[in-house]
Amino acid sequence: xxxxxxxxxxxxxxxxxxxxxxxxxxxxxxxxxxxxxxxxxxxxxxxxxxxxxxxxxxxxxxxxxxxxxxxxxxxxxxxxxxxxxxxxxxxxxxxxxxxxxxxxxxxxxxxxxxxxxxxxxxxxxxxxxxxxxxxxxxxxxxxxxxxxxxxxxxxxxxxxxxxxxxxxxxxxxxxxxxxxxxxxxxxxxxxxxxxxxxxxxxxxxxxxxxxx
Numbered sequence: 001x002x003x004x005x006x007x008x009x010x011x012x013x014x015x016x017x018x019x020x021x022x023x024x025x026x027x028x029x030x031x032x033x034x035x036x037x038x039x040x041x042x043x044x045x046x047x048x049x050x051x052x053x054x055x056x057x058x059x060x061x062x063x064x065x066x067x068x069x070x071x072x073x074x075x076x077x078x079x080x081x082x083x084x085x086x087x088x089x090x091x092x093x094x095x096x097x098x099x100x101x102x103x104x105x106x107x108x109x110x111x112x113x114x115x116x117x118x119x120x121x122x123x124x125x126x127x128x129x130x131x132x133x134x135x136x137x138x139x140x141x142x143x144x145x146x147x148x149x150x151x152x153x154x155x156x157x158x159x160x161x162x163x164x165x166x167x168x169x170x171x172x173x174x175x176x177x178x179x180x181x182x183x184x185x186x187x188x189x190x191x192x193x194x195x196x197x198x199x200x201x202x203x204x205x206x207x208x209x210x211x212x
Contacts (some may be wrong), residue, residue: 005031017044019087027070027184037061041073041138067127091126122166137178144186152204167208
């Protein structure tokens, strides 16, 4: 338990939180440690050891919820750290109606100089990804690496809202630079460069269009 959050990138201070929650189907959550305030991407289980360690790392300023499925113990993190919770309005349910910030529309929205929220409807109506430093893309269930980490994929069989919309959302990701995909489910994927990542996303799109 003391190993979490586990540091994934020392320079960027990106962590894997561990302590997955059954209520979020075991989804992965991440911490981004920043001088301007830490960001928790999706909700882990609010386990005592994790809460204490997050406090040692500077607490949580924002909790970015990628979609309605992976919200787990979001209220307990709000109570402990006073974080501002962010979720797209289309994915707000009775359990999340009290979130502090509800994203609207389909245009990217700048949260800070190094943080860009990008709506990606498809898996759910209000799915959104978070781009950090034009390097790390936290993707929820929109895009993930294969288990062997060799390529990227999108889950047609777990698309609850609209596959055509998810294809359109994936196409819009080609407008953005990033090198690493950190998903809620599936494998993490790191490309050698933004150009290589673009090629990987284009390959996913070929597969997606073939299974409309």
